[in-house]
Amino acid sequence: MIISERVKKLRKESLDAVETLSAERAQLITMFYKSDAARELSSPVKRARAFEFLLKNKALYIGEGELIVGERGPAPKQTPSYPEVSLHSLEDLDILNKREKVSFLVTEEVRNIYREQIIPYWKGRSNRDRIMDLMAPEWHKAYNAGIFTEFQEQRAPGHTVAGYKIFTKGFLDLKDEISKSIAHIDYLNDPLAYNKYEELKAMNIAADAIIMYAERYAVELDNLALKEDDPVRKNELTRMAEICRKVPAHAPGTVHEMLQHYWFIHVGVISELNPWDSFNPGRLDQHLYPLFKKERETGSLSMEELYDLLGCFWVKFNNHPAPPKMGVTASESSTYTDFCLINLGGVKPDGSDAVNEMSFILLDVIKEMRILQPGSMVQISNKNPDTFIHKAIDIIRTGFGQPSCFNTEAIIQEQLRQGKSITDSRNGGASGCVETGAFGTEACWLTGYFNLPKILELTLNNGFDKRTKVQVGLQTGYASDYKSFDELTEAYKAQINYFAAVKIKGNNIIMRTFASFLPVPFLSLIIEDCIKNARDYNDGGARYNNSYIQGVGLGSVTDILTSIRYNIYDRKTLTWDEMIKATDADFEGFEDIQRDLIYNTPKYGNDDDYADQHAVAVFEIFHDAVNGKPDSRGGVHRINMLPTTSHVYFGSVTGATADGRKARKPLSEGISPSQGADKQGPTSVLRSASKIDHLKTGGTLLNQKFAPQFFEDEDSYKCLTALIRSYFALDGHHIQFNVVDAYTLREAQKHPELYRDLIVRVAGYSDYFNDLGEDLQNEIIMRTEHRCEQ
C-alpha cells in the first residue's frame, strides 16, 4: 500500500489535532431535556427524540479531501460529554484541562457553558448521581478501598460490535422489521405489550434520525460541490452526496458505500450515549470482501481508490478519542484509545478458513497507517494459513503492539459453553481488549475490575483496610490465626464470595437504571434480536446477554500465596510475625527478607507447578463466585481476566505484599507473570498461563515482551508462529507482543520529546508511551525481556 497525499494529510491533521472538550452535545441534550418536547414521553421515546434532536442540530464537518464523512463532535478530536450519564464539575474540567496525561483542552467558553447551562440542570440528576445514591454502604466501602471499580458510573454499557446484519441491510429494511414486530404485539396476552410498542416506536424514530443525518450531509456535500473549482474534487463531492442519499437508508452496494454506511452507524452509536469501547465494525475483512470482489471484477474500483478509502476510514477512528474520564475511571482506563478492535481472519459461518485477500489488504493498511485507532487483531484458527500469521508478525515486529493474536477455536468454545449457536459463535470474536462476544447478536458488558490481591490483603487483616482505616470485608481472622494454608485459602474464598456478591448486587441495580432511564433505541436497531423482542439493548433485548467482572492481579496473587505457603507453612523459614513486620515496614530495614521473597521463592510464569497451582486455585474460586449468577436483564455474570490500566490503580491501593512487591507498586497485568518474575523464557510463561481454564472465561490477556532480535529472520517467524499455535493448542485465549528493547524505552522516558511516536502495547491495547503515567512506563520497562543469551 502506498499512502496517498490525501491520506497523509488527513492522517497528519488527525495526529496534530488537540483533544478538546466540546460542549455541543451537552448543550443540545440539555436544551432538549428542558424543552416541552421532552415532557410526558416514555423513556425510550424520550431518548429517541433526544437522539433525533442531536442529529438534527449538531454541526456537520467535512474535512478537506475527506471521502468518508461524519464526526461525533464539531471537528476531529473535539470530544463531547454525556451529562445524562455523568456530569463533570468545574473542578473536573480544570483537572481535564491541566492533567499531564490524557488531557482535554477546556476553553473558557466551554467552562462558562458548563457553569451556566449544563451543571445547573444536571446536578444531582445524572445517572452517576443516581447510581451513587442507590449503592449500599458496603458497596461504597469496597469501592473506596479499591476492591473493585464500576464501569457504568461514567460510561454507558457497550462493548458491542456490528455483525453481518447491519452490513447487509439499510435502515429502511429495519423500519420494515419494526412494522412487522409492531404488528405482532399481542395486546391480549402480553403484559409488556405497551412497553414493547414504545420501544419499537423509539427505534423507528432513531432509524429516521440517522437517515435524516445522512441527508443533511448530502445537502452540504452538494453545496460544497457547487462551490468547488477543482473538477476532480467536485466530482468526488457529488459522488459522496449520492452515497449519503443511499446509505444508511439502503444496504450498501460498493466498498465506499459500506464504509460510509458503517461510519454513520458508528457516529450514531457513540453520539446516542458513550458506550464503553465505542463501537466496532468487527470482522471487517469478511464484510468488505464480497463487495470488493464484485467491484474488482467489474472494474469499478482500483486498488489506489481502495487504499484511499481505507486510509480515510482509518483516520476517522483516530479522530475520536475516548470521552474524557475522571477519578477512578480515569485511572483504570487512562488512555485516549476507545478500544475499537478490528478483527481479521478466523472462520466463516460454516466453519471454514475465513482468511481472504481483504485480510491481507487490511493488514497492509494497519502497517502503513500506524495510528493508535482503530486497534486491530488477528483471529488465528487452526484452519488459517501460516502466511497470514507471518504477515501479522511483520507488523508486530515494528513494535507498535498491533495486531494482537487471538485463538479462534477458544473464542468459539467459550461461546458454545455459554449456550450460543455454533454459527453465532463463529461470527464472533474479540472486542475492546480481549473480550469474547457474538458480533451483532450479543450485549456483553464489562462491569468492573476486581482486585484479587487486595482481597487477600484484607483476608490477612480480618477484613480491615489499613489504608482507608475501614472494616471493609468479613471478619475471617488475622494472618496468624490461620493454622494451615488451607484455612487461609478458605478464608480468602469467603472474602472473594462476599465481595463478588456486593459487586453483583450493585450491578443488578445499575443495569436497571440504564434500562429504565437510558435506553438506547438506536443501538437496539443494530443488535439482534432487539427489534424482534421489542426490547432495548440496555434491557436484555439482545439475543445473548452476559455481564463480566474482570479479575486483576492473577500473577501477583499467585506469587503472594505461593510465598506464604513456601516460606511460612511449608519451609517455615519465616513466621507470620516476621512477614507482617516486613510488609508493614514496606521492607524498609527488611531488605534481606524482601530479597528472599523476590529471588528465592517460586513464582508464577516459570512452569513451576508449586507456584502455578495457586493461580488455578484462585481462578477457580473467582470463577465459582461469579459465573452463572443472574444479572438483571436476563443474562448471567461471567469472568474475564484483563486489566486495561487498572493494575496500576489497584496496585496504588495495595500495601507491600509477601511476594516482595513494595507498597503502591503496580500489580501484575492480565494473566501475565509479575514484572520480572518469569525467568525461563516464553514457553514456560505460556505453559503457566495455560494451566487456568481459559474456556471458562470470556477472555484472558497475556502480554509478552520480546526484544527485536526475535523477529530477525524467516526462522524466527516460524518459531513465533509455532509459539502462538502451541499456546492456542493449549486453549490460550490471546497473546500480544511488545517488541521494543528496554534501552529504547529508557531513552524515551528521558527524552520524551524525541519519542513522540513511540507506541507500545499496554494491556489489550496500544498507546503512546509518552501518554502513559510514569508508573506504567516503568512497569513496561520492567516486564521481562526475552533475550537469546547463548
Place this chain on the structure above:
Amino acid sequence: MKGLIFNINRYSVHDGPGIRVTFFMKGCPLSCRWCHNPEGISPDPEIADQTERVGEKEFIKKEEAGKLYSAGDLVEILDRERIFMDKSGGGVTFSGGEPLFQADFLAEALSACRNSGYHTAVDTCGYTETSKLLAVMPFTELFLYDIKHIDDNIHYLNTGVSNALILNNFNVLMESGKDIIVRIPVIPGFNDDQSSLDQLRSFLISKKRNNLKRIDLLPYHKTGISKYRKFRRENKMDEVEQPGKERMLELKDYFSGTGIKIKIGG
C-alpha cells in the same frame, strides 16, 4: 548415571531447527579465547556470584553452576516443552562446554530422548575420541559442528588444542551421512582475515556432500563478558569489537561461493 549441566535454555531458536531445549553440559577440552560460556569449561561444579538487587541494596548469592541430572530428568523437562517442539519441528540440542566431554551420559541421554520421539542435535567442537563420536551417532539426528580455523598453529594458539582430531572427526561424520551444520565463529583478529577465510572456504568446498546442510556464521558477541566477572575469570577479549552487520553480510556472500546454504547466526 547422571550428567552435569550448567544451563538449560528453553525457547532456544538458534541451535538447530524449530523451538528447542538446549542443555549446556559442563566440561570442555578447549579454552578458546572468545569463549562466551566460560562456566562450561571446567568439568566440575563451580560457584558463581549472582547479584540480587533490592532497591539500592545489592546482595551476592553464591550460585552453583552445574547440577546433576539423569537422562530421565532431562526427558521430563522436554515433555513439558513437547507441544512447542511439535508445532515448530524442534527438538533437543546438547551443547556445552563440550557435550562429548561426558560422552557416556550423552549417549544415554540422547538414546532416552530418541525413545521419547524427540529430534536430537549435538553441538560439538569435534575434539573428542572418534569412538565416542561413533557411540552417540546412532541417537543423533543433527550435528552442529564447529570449525574454527584450518591452520593448526593458529588453532592451537587460540584454543589450546590442535585441530587435527577435529578435522579428522569431521571427515568421519561427513562419511556417515548424518546431517551436519558447520558453525564458524567469526572472531576478529583470529579467523576473519582473508587468508584464514580462504582456507576455511576451500576446506568446506573440498568436503561438500549432500549431508552438509548449512554453514552458520556466528558473529563474535560480547554477551559473555559479564560472565567473566561473575565467575571471576580473566577476559582476554576486552579490546575486540563485535563484527558489524555489513561485515557479516560480506562474509555471507563470500561463503555462498561454496554452494552451501549460509546463515548468519545459528
